[in-house]
Amino acid sequence: MHVSRMRVRDALAAAVMSALVVGATGQAHAADRFVSTAGSDAANDCLTSVSPCRTVAHGLAQAASGDTVKVAGGSSLETLTVNTATTLTLSGGWAGDFSTQDLATMPSVLQAGMQLPVVSVQAYGITIALTMDGLVIQGGRNRYDPQSSAFGFGGGVSAQVSVGGSLSLALSRLLLQRNWARLRGGGLAAEAFNAGSSLHLAVTDSTVTRNATVVGGGIEISGDNMATADVVLDRVQFRNNRAREDTGGGIRSGGGGGLDLLLQGPNTHVLVQNSIFERNAASKFAVGGGLRAGSTPCASGSCPLNVVNCAFVDNRAGGGGGVAVAGGAELVNVTATRNWAKAAGADGGGGVLMFRSGIIRNCILWGNRGAPPRDLSVFYESVGLDHADVLDQGASSGGTITDVGGNISADPLFVSPNDIHLIPGSPCIDTGTCMGAPTTDFEGDPRPTGAGCDMGADEFVP
Numbered sequence: 001m002h003v004s005r006m007r008v009r010d011a012l013a014a015a016v017m018s019a020l021v022v023g024a025t026g027q028a029h030a031a032d033r034f035v036s037t038a039g040s041d042a043a044n045d046c047l048t049s050v051s052p053c054r055t056v057a058h059g060l061a062q063a064a065s066g067d068t069v070k071v072a073g074g075s076s077l078e079t080l081t082v083n084t085a086t087t088l089t090l091s092g093g094w095a096g097d098f099s100t101q102d103l104a105t106m107p108s109v110l111q112a113g114m115q116l117p118v119v120s121v122q123a124y125g126i127t128i129a130l131t132m133d134g135l136v137i138q139g140g141r142n143r144y145d146p147q148s149s150a151f152g153f154g155g156g157v158s159a160q161v162s163v164g165g166s167l168s169l170a171l172s173r174l175l176l177q178r179n180w181a182r183l184r185g186g187g188l189a190a191e192a193f194n195a196g197s198s199l200h201l202a203v204t205d206s207t208v209t210r211n212a213t214v215v216g217g218g219i220e221i222s223g224d225n226m227a228t229a230d231v232v233l234d235r236v237q238f239r240n241n242r243a244r245e246d247t248g249g250g251i252r253s254g255g256g257g258g259l260d261l262l263l264q265g266p267n268t269h270v271l272v273q274n275s276i277f278e279r280n281a282a283s284k285f286a287v288g289g290g291l292r293a294g295s296t297p298c299a300s301g302s303c304p305l306n307v308v309n310c311a312f313v314d315n316r317a318g319g320g321g322g323v324a325v326a327g328g329a330e331l332v333n334v335t336a337t338r339n340w341a342k343a344a345g346a347d348g349g350g351g352v353l354m355f356r357s358g359i360i361r362n363c364i365l366w367g368n369r370g371a372p373p374r375d376l377s378v379f380y381e382s383v384g385l386d387h388a389d390v391l392d393q394g395a396s397s398g399g400t401i402t403d404v405g406g407n408i409s410a411d412p413l414f415v416s417p418n419d420i421h422l423i424p425g426s427p428c429i430d431t432g433t434c435m436g437a438p439t440t441d442f443e444g445d446p447r448p449t450g451a452g453c454d455m456g457a458d459e460f461v462p
């Protein structure tokens with residue numbers, strides 16, 4: 001009896017110990033879950049790399065908060081939803097044995113399996129932190145369907161936060177291509193609504209190409225006047241995205257070919273830097289072929305939108321072929337050339353169209369096309385022009401362009417019409433201001449290099 005009692009006690013102790021270990025493991029040690037097109041979902045918790053699950057959807061369903069779902073190279077049909085409070089990482093481009101990651105040779109391609117976005121994230125009154133790195137997201141389709149949760153916002157990735165929720169979305173090394181949405185955000189829509197809701201969005205080192213919708217062909221980001229939004233886009237390439245005129249009626253029409261921002265509240269800030277907008281198009285009836293933004297005005301030296309070290313080349317729209325901003329914006333070391341404005345509404349501004357207030361510093365606005373003023377058109381309020389190289393500029397409807405100093409109007413001497421790097425002898429070399437200039441250029445070269453800071457996105461390096 002004595003021995004038996006001891007055994008019972010040991011067994012109980014072991015059970016307690018086991019429970020403690022499991023508890024500690026569950027909370028402190030995030031697990032990796034493994035997914036491969038060569039795997040199987042049947043009775044699989046995805047925890048063993050040698051017997052991975054087959055679908056990302058199953059991997060996400062198995063994952064506990066804090067886990068990382070690793071996806072081997074391969075192409076799969078997926079329609080993924082994250083709508084419970086969690087912290088997750090989705091990581092692609094892994095070798096079949098998950099020992100190495102190489103996005104170029106082992107791309108993980110997630111293709112929509114039906115007429116839905118590839119990834120839907122809904123933080124309705126809850127907290128979600130989702131990281132997605134190293135994935136190709138393509139073929140998403142989001143039609144307007146009131147019967148489902150897909151309302152036509154976001155073709156590749158559809159993300160919403162509302163009812164006081166918190167959504168942190170970190171997207172890196174993504175290729176968002178050939179996605180379509182009925183209303184907004186062909187590649188990605190990220191939207192924040194209601195008091196207490198907060199959106200933290202970072203898109204880095206990614207390419208957004210050949211996506212289409214009505215508003216925000218590549219990416220659409222919006223927040224109502226109660227929500228908080230903090231957005232950083234860094235090293236993102238927007239190419240060949242389309243915002244098309246909506247023929248169904250009643251919807252905003254075809255603005256923001258590459259990127260559309262609608263930030264209505266005072267608690268929003270967007271930084272777009274080191275990014276390239278090339279050959280994106282808005283409708284000829286709308287503005288912002290590369291980028292369109294609507295926001296609150298600049299206040300006490302701070303603007304809700306900062307566009308830094310960006311190149312806008314060969315984008316087109318009705319007005320503001322490269323950039324159209326209604327609100328407050330600061331453009332620093334931006335180069336805009338060969339953009340085109342049809343100017344159906346006589347807005348002009350093939351390069352940059354600004355309604356309201358802002359500052360244009362160290363920018364090259366040159367060789368844009370369409371209705372004049374071709375390079376810079378300003379409406380309603382004062383825009384400060386500081387150490388910029390502008391060919392054709394004009395202001396109307398009460399707008400003024402204020403010469404802050406250091407401005408020139410001379411051929412910037414690009415390498416070629418479509419290559420905005422500067423060549424020796426360019427009048428933009430060392431003639432910008434280092435006050436408020438970024439310390440690197442759009443490719444990471446040090447700024448200043450040489451005797452001073454250059455104008456434009458490129459800092460000339462001999």
Ligand SMILES: [Ca+2]
Nearest residue numbers: 430449450452
């Ligand atoms: Ca320089």
